[in-house]
Amino acid sequence: MSKPKVAIFDFACCEGCQLQIVNLEEELLDLISVVQPVTWREAMSEKDDDYDIALIEGSITRPEDEERLRAIRDRADILVALGACATIGGVNKLKNNFELDEVKRCVYGDAADMPHLDTAMTKGADEVVEVDCYVHGCPMDKKEFTHIVKSLALGKEPVIPDYPVCVECKQRGTICRYEYGEICLGVVTRAGCNAPCPSGGLWCFGCRGYAPEPNVQAARDVMEEYDLTVEDLQSKLKLFNSKQEPTNA
Amino acid sequence: MGIRKLSTASLHAWVDRIIAGNRVIGIQAKDDKFAFAPLSAAGDLRLDHDVAYTPPKAFFQPAIETLVRYRGIEHESVVDDDPFVLFGVHPYDMVALNQMAEIWSRDNYDPHYMSRWEQATVVACDVQNVSENCFAGCMGTAHVKEGFDILLTKVGDSYLADYRTEKGEKLADLMEQSRDATDGDLRARREVWHANNRLLRRHELQMFPNNLPELLEKSYDHPVWEEMAERCFSCGSCNLCCPTCYCFDVQDDVEWDLQSGERKRAWDGCMLASFAGVAGGHNFRGDRADRYRHRYYRKGKYVPEMIGECACVGCGRCISACVANIANPVTVYNRLLEDE
Numbered sequence: 001m002s003k004p005k006v007a008i009f010d011f012a013c014c015e016g017c018q019l020q021i022v023n024l025e026e027e028l029l030d031l032i033s034v035v036q037p038v039t040w041r042e043a044m045s046e047k048d049d050d051y052d053i054a055l056i057e058g059s060i061t062r063p064e065d066e067e068r069l070r071a072i073r074d075r076a077d078i079l080v081a082l083g084a085c086a087t088i089g090g091v092n093k094l095k096n097n098f099e100l101d102e103v104k105r106c107v108y109g110d111a112a113d114m115p116h117l118d119t120a121m122t123k124g125a126d127e128v129v130e131v132d133c134y135v136h137g138c139p140m141d142k143k144e145f146t147h148i149v150k151s152l153a154l155g156k157e158p159v160i161p162d163y164p165v166c167v168e169c170k171q172r173g174t175i176c177r178y179e180y181g182e183i184c185l186g187v188v189t190r191a192g193c194n195a196p197c198p199s200g201g202l203w204c205f206g207c208r209g210y211a212p213e214p215n216v217q218a219a220r221d222v223m224e225e226y227d228l229t230v231e232d233l234q235s236k237l238k239l240f241n242s243k244q245e246p247t248n249a
Numbered sequence: 250m251g252i253r254k255l256s257t258a259s260l261h262a263w264v265d266r267i268i269a270g271n272r273v274i275g276i277q278a279k280d281d282k283f284a285f286a287p288l289s290a291a292g293d294l295r296l297d298h299d300v301a302y303t304p305p306k307a308f309f310q311p312a313i314e315t316l317v318r319y320r321g322i323e324h325e326s327v328v329d330d331d332p333f334v335l336f337g338v339h340p341y342d343m344v345a346l347n348q349m350a351e352i353w354s355r356d357n358y359d360p361h362y363m364s365r366w367e368q369a370t371v372v373a374c375d376v377q378n379v380s381e382n383c384f385a386g387c388m389g390t391a392h393v394k395e396g397f398d399i400l401l402t403k404v405g406d407s408y409l410a411d412y413r414t415e416k417g418e419k420l421a422d423l424m425e426q427s428r429d430a431t432d433g434d435l436r437a438r439r440e441v442w443h444a445n446n447r448l449l450r451r452h453e454l455q456m457f458p459n460n461l462p463e464l465l466e467k468s469y470d471h472p473v474w475e476e477m478a479e480r481c482f483s484c485g486s487c488n489l490c491c492p493t494c495y496c497f498d499v500q501d502d503v504e505w506d507l508q509s510g511e512r513k514r515a516w517d518g519c520m521l522a523s524f525a526g527v528a529g530g531h532n533f534r535g536d537r538a539d540r541y542r543h544r545y546y547r548k549g550k551y552v553p554e555m556i557g558e559c560a561c562v563g564c565g566r567c568i569s570a571c572v573a574n575i576a577n578p579v580t581v582y583n584r585l586l587e588d589e
Contacts, residue, residue, distance in 0.1 A: 030505035150503050159500055163521040164482060170489035170570070171312035171516055173303040175282055178572045187482040187572050211483075213522055215537075218480040218573050225574060 004153070007039035007051035008082075009072055011058030011065050012092050012122070016139040017083030018042045018057055024142055031146070034153045053078045053152070056131075059085040059092040060123040073129040078152065081125040082145075084138035084240055088209040089124040091138070093242035096121050121244055133158065137193055138207035138240065144192055161191040164211045165204050168195035177203050181226045183236050188214035206240045250418060252411045254434050255427035260401075260408050264291035266423045267334060271370075274308055276301055276337030288336060296337055296401065296408075300380035300564060304492035305342050306349060308335055309365045313515040316361060316499070320509035327511075328360050332368045334420065340393035341385040341449075341562040343373045345492030347396035351556050352495060370416040373397035375441055379448050382565030384579055387454035390562045392442040404437040451565060452579035455586050458559035461549035468585045469542070477581065478541035480573040481520065487544060487567035487576040488518025493552070493560045496524070519543050545581055 008018055022043055024031060038048035054076035060066055073079055084090035095103045100119055104112040111117065125131050133152070135145050144160075151158035161167070165186030169176060177184035177198055186195065186204035190211040197204050210216075220230050238247045255263065267273055268288060275288030276298050283298035285305055315327045338346065346366075353362040373393060376383075385391040393400070398417030402409045409430050412421040430438075456464065488494040498517040503510035517524060520541070525534040534540045552560035567576040 027505070033505060034507070146505075147502075150505065150507060154503065154507055162523050164484040166482070166484035166486045166572075167489060167516075167518070167521065170303070170486055173279075173284055173307070175280055175302060176486075176570065176572070179282075179569075187484050211522075213483070215480070215482050218482055221480060222573050 003034065003036040004052040005038045005048070005050060006035045006053045006055060007048070007072075007076075008037070008041070008055040008057065009039070009068075010041065011056065011069070011086070012061040013058030013083065013085040013090075015042060015057065017085075017135070020083075020139045020142050021145065024146070027146065031149065034149060049075060051076060053080060055080045055082045055135075056086045056125045057082045059089045060125065060128050061092060062118060062120055066123075066128050069125065069128050078132045079125070079129065080133040080135060080148070081131045082135045083140040084136065084207045084209070086125045087131075087134045087136050088240065089122045089127070089242065090207070090240055092122040093124075093240075094238060095119075096242050096244060097238060097246045122242075123244075127244075134160065136160070136190060136208035138205075141193055162212050163191055164214075165189050165191045165193070165195050165198070165208075167191050168193070169198050172199055174199045178226060181228070183223075183226075183228055183232055185236055185241075188216055188219055203236070206237060210241060250413055251421070252409055252430040252435070253421060253424055253427040254404075254407050254409050254430045255424060256407050259424070259426040260410075261291040261294075262426070263424045264288075264294055264336070266425075267336075267420055270423075271420075272331065272333040274333055274335050276374075285335070285337070294337060296374050296403065297377045298337065299376075299378045300339070300383065300566065301337075301342070302490075302566075304490065304564065304566065305335060305338050305346060306492050306495070308333070309346070309349065309362055309369070310353075310495060310497070310516070313513055314361065315511045315513050317512040318509075319512065326360065328364045330364050330368055332370070334370045334372065336372045336374075338371055338373045338397070339376055339385075339564075340373060340445075341383070341388070341390040341564045342492050343371070343393040343396050344390040344558075345562045345564070346371065347393075348493055348552075348556060348558060348560065348562075349495060350396075352552075370398045370420060371396070372399045372401060372417075372420070375400070375402040376445050376449060377403055379451065380565055380569075382451050382568035382577075383449045383563060384452040384454060384565055385563035386446045386449040387452070387579070388458050388559060388561060388563035391445040391449040402438045402441055404434060404441060409434055409438050449563070452568070452577060454579050455583045458549075458561070459553075461559060461582060462553050464582070464585055464589065465546055465550040467589065471585055471588065473581060473584050473588075474538045474542040477575045478536075478538040480575050481537045481541050482573060483520055483522045483537060483540065484572070485518030485521045486570040486572070488520050489516050490566040490570040492562060492564055492566070493548070494518060519547065541575075545578065548578060549582065 054072045081087045148158040184203040185206035189206045190208040273288040275294045277293045282302045353359040398414045400411040496517045497514040499514045526532045548561040
C-alpha cells in the first residue's frame, strides 16, 4: 500500500502547530513511515501540489486566503484543520470584536492603508471550506496529532473527546478552579488536552473550542454564585472563542 | 484478630514501620484539600482529613488503565498484582469499595479490578472532621462494619486499631507500644460512632435510603429532571468524583507499526452527552434531562435492585464538584418525596 501524500499549509498563525510536528523529533521517522510529506515549509525545501491529505494551519483573514484554501480543498481528499487558529479561528478572532479599520490602525499605524495589509473578519477553516478532521488546541497536542495520523492511516475515525475538560481534571485529581471562585472555561470547552492549564493552577482558556452542545447559558447563570459577572465570562471567552460578531458569551 | 490501643506517637511509629516494608497510599494534604497519594512518612498522613478529593476507587479502577497489550491477534492481559496498603479510608468510602468489589466480581468477573482489590490491605479510619457536604449519617454509612482489614478510630488522644483479617493482622504485628483495648475504650468508640452518625448530616434526607427505589418508581416523569438539567454542563464531574460510579470507555492506543498497541479503559460517566451513543450515530439518552435523571436512578434504584444497597453513600463529593450546583442527591430526592 502506498503511503498517503501529505501537504502542510500555513495561514495566519504563529506556525507553532507545525512546530509541534517538528517537535515529534525521534517519532518523525515513525510518522514518515506512515505518511509521505510532500510540502512542509518548516521542515523541507521540496514542494508538490500532488497530495492526498492537506493539513491547514492558521486562520483565514483575507479574501485571497479564502481562494488559496479553496484551491487546496479541491486538490485534497482529506482536509485537516490543525490547531485552534484553523479549527475555530483562535486568538486571531479577537479582532472580530472591533472595527477592522480601528484594528489595522492600532497595529500598523500610518502604514495601515498599504494594500498588502488588507484584512477581513477572521474565519476558521470550516467557515470557508468543508473540514474532514480537527486537531484542536493551542498549540495542538502532539499525542492527539499522532493518534489522528495513525487513525487516518488505519482508515478509522479518530477518537476526539466530545465532553468538557472537567472530565480530565477529575481523572487527574486536579482541584476545580471554581473551588477558589475563579472562572474556568473547562465546563464548556472540549477535552482532549489532558487539562494541563487547570493542573498548573490556571483556568482553562478554551483553546480547543466549545464542546458540542456547550451549556453557555448555564455558565452565564452560575457566574453570580461565584461573585463573578457575565462580563468576566465574556472576557475569558473572547480569547479563543470569538465569533463573526462581538462576543456576548 | 483483635483491637489494640495506641497513642498518636505510637501510631506514627507504626505507620513508618509499615512504610518501610510496603507500598503505602495514604491520605495527605493537597493544597487546602486532601488526596490519597504515595506516602513516604507517617508525618504526612492526615487521618483528620474531611474528605479525599478523589475517591479511593482510583487505586482499584485507575482513571486510565491498560487492559490488554496486543500485536496483531496475539495479546496478553495486563493485571496489576502489586500489593499495597491503602491508609485512611473513611467509612462511606469503605462502603463504596465493598459495593464495587461486589459489582466487579459478579457476572463478568473483572480480573483487573479484583486483582488490585485482593492485593490491597485497606486501613479504614473513622471521620474526625466533617466535610462541607457529607450526609453519610443519612445513608447509614457514617460507620462501617466490614470490608476493611483494619479500622482506626480516634478515641481521645489515642487510636483504636480493630484488625479483622490476616492482612490486617500482618500490619498490626508491626505495632510496638500498644495494648489491648478495654471495655471502656470500646464504649468510647461506640460514642464516636453515635456522634458521627449525628454529625455527618450536612444535608438531611427525609427518608430511609431503602425507600428510594419505590419513590423513584413513581417519579420518572417528574418535572425536577427538566428543571435541574437546564443548568447541567454535561461535564460528568458528579460521576467521576463518585465513589460508586464505575462506568468506563475502552479505546485502543496503537503503535506506529499500526499492528501492536494497548487496549485501555478510562473513566466514563452517564452525564456525558455521548455516553449512551451507539453505532449508527444513535443516542438513547440524547437529552440532558434524560441523562440527569439516569444518575439519580442508578444511585437510588437500578444499583440497589442489583446489589441490595443504595449506591449513594453520602460522601457529598458530587455536591461540591458540581459547578452549576444541581447535583445534590438529597435536594432531588427530598423534592420527589414532597411532591409525592
